[in-house]
Amino acid sequence: MSYFRRVSAHSYRATAHTGGAWNTAEQHIAPSFGLLAHAIETDRDTRGQGHLVIGRLGYDILGTVPVDVDVDIEVRVLRLGRTIELVEATLAHRGRAVVLARAWLMQAYDTAALRGSTLPPIPPPQQLADWDPSAVWPGGFIASAQVRRAEVEPGRAAYWVRTALPLLDCEPVSPLARAAGLLDIANGMTVRADPQAVAFPNLDLTAHFFAAPTGEWLGFDTAVSFGPAGIGLTHSIIHDQTGPIGAVSQALTVRPSAP
Template identity: 60%
Template sequence: MSAAYFRRTGERTYRATEHTGGAWDQATQHVAPALGLLVHAVEQDRDARRSDGLRIGRASFDILGTMPLAEVEVTVRVLRPGRTIELVEATLAHEGRAAVVLRAWLLDPRPTADVAGTGLTPLPPPAAMEPWDPTTVWAGGFIASVEVRRAAVAPGRGAFWVRTPLDLVDDGTVSPVARAAGLWDISNGMVARAEPGAVVFPNVDLTAHLVREPVLEDGWVGFDTTQTYGPDGLGLTSSVLHDAAGPLGTSAQVLTVRPVAPS
């Protein structure tokens, strides 16, 4: 058993381990670790090109298809170079077929502590929430690899904390941003409006906006999440993202909502 979600196999290639197994289909990857891997690749490329530590302010992922638990390749290119602002694209592919594309805005850090603030309410800490076993609802290696603490929830509404003991990759440390990004996609299944056996609701994207880098005390990432289904097959899972220091940004996922026909 690997202690990481991905094992490096080459300069740009990684092999997905059993811990990436999907919740909807255990033969394919849960996309959450892949999002973290793409953020990691963007930061590695940034640090190889420059030393000023541009911050990721937005990470927008388009999920183009599923991926087996197999080797994947990551490529990075700069779409809009700049001294203080860059737009960078990273693509994760399997056997030449793109599966996830990330476009990230990188912004120049500068001191703004004197004007910093938010009207968003911090979550109660993980210790104030009850442990919850997500494998009672979801299958797959990724769901089995995480620890969840969750407040009382109603269908489509709730708050929770998630962490994992596993490394994102096996070839060194990753940043708090990449580590957090590897957990963001779990929000779609933690406060579901309907039982997965009655309705399927996979997301086709995820966009996160950040106002600072995460502070992952004991590895916890927090979510204050709402899930909405529309009347004609569209849905939305939206979250305020939290860490030990309070709210740090938001995420949103558009869903394709598909009721399961009775057998």
């Protein structure tokens, strides 16, 4: 069992475990984010640029895609360099672009002596209670996630997420690609409003990493904000069990249901 199975060099078949939360007949976009990160890293390594690490991943969601279909990924280098590269990847279904991803790749340097952050840590997963996100959301992807959460109030929570499912069947992926496949869960883990009454899907996701993720758990310190004109923001500081490692932001379109 996995989220995707490879069909060819650039094509993948989504499984039922990618089932979405807003519409179970459509894919939750989170696993596709991980798949795109894996494709970018694979292209990088194939080109002999394995000394570069991903510092930023930016995704724009251009449409929806059904579950249990094939998707294709094309990777392009927009800025080639020895120490800095900008790489773009497109995930498409039947020739229609669904997700556009851009990644900044940077030369790794030894800055261990300088490591530090003023971002506050969150409690480790063993100190938080199990929480079942399927009580709020349907879909195969949400059902595949294990969550431990401490909610302060609706729209504000600290939580840890992991999954027992591999991103790809019988194919290893990096810890960063695996983490990227979980990032988009953030918008649904501490809701400000009942999703039966208010729709608030995200249009994008931007992740910045100042350290590579390690371990099976990915932590989030999340705040959700709704503005007065139908625009919202889900912002999270992301953690592994060493502490904060980066940040994720998602732009929301907030749509109250008609009475």
